[in-house]
Amino acid sequence: MAIVRYKPEGQTRNHPWGMLDQLYREMNSLFEPSLSEGGDEGKLEIADWAPAVDIKENENAYELHVDLPGVDPKSVEVTADNGVLEIKGERNSELKKSQDGYSRIERHYGRFYRRFTLPEQVDADGIKASSEHGVLTVTIPKAESSKPRRIEVS
Numbered sequence: 001m002a003i004v005r006y007k008p009e010g011q012t013r014n015h016p017w018g019m020l021d022q023l024y025r026e027m028n029s030l031f032e033p034s035l036s037e038g039g040d041e042g043k044l045e046i047a048d049w050a051p052a053v054d055i056k057e058n059e060n061a062y063e064l065h066v067d068l069p070g071v072d073p074k075s076v077e078v079t080a081d082n083g084v085l086e087i088k089g090e091r092n093s094e095l096k097k098s099q100d101g102y103s104r105i106e107r108h109y110g111r112f113y114r115r116f117t118l119p120e121q122v123d124a125d126g127i128k129a130s131s132e133h134g135v136l137t138v139t140i141p142k143a144e145s146s147k148p149r150r151i152e153v154s
Contacts, residue, residue: 052067061139064137076131085117121142
């Protein structure tokens with residue numbers, strides 16, 4: 001059940017802050033998922049931080065190098081669906097529970113989430129992911145039809 005503020009009819013126009021309050025509520029509604037939307041369409045992903053990503057292209061594939069130091073590779077989820085690649089997971093922190101002796105905390109903890117639109121000419125079934133030394137590498141092979149081929153001139 002949602003809690004809704006009671007507003008008597010006509011209060012918006014007569015109250016000095018009423019119009020501003022109405023504008024504030026309307027602007028907030030633009031950034032909130034609709035309750036009437038069903039399925040995953042209305043799902044809003046929330047992340048505490050976003051890892052840095054390098055994207056590299058060679059003649060056979062695209063490669064994403066994602067900085068995830070301190071993240072267990074088993075807690076990373078990589079999915080490809082409808083031309084979108086999603087990388088999400090969580091880095092847990094013992095540090096937040098016990099801040100004894102720390103004067104500054106700059107490392108990010110909590111959920112992370114990144115999303116990329118895949119080019120049309122990729123082999124989505126051939127996507128592979130591996131992790132080494134805190135760097136997740138996602139290899140997205142190009143489809144054979146998109147690779148350049150040499151044509152003999154006769």
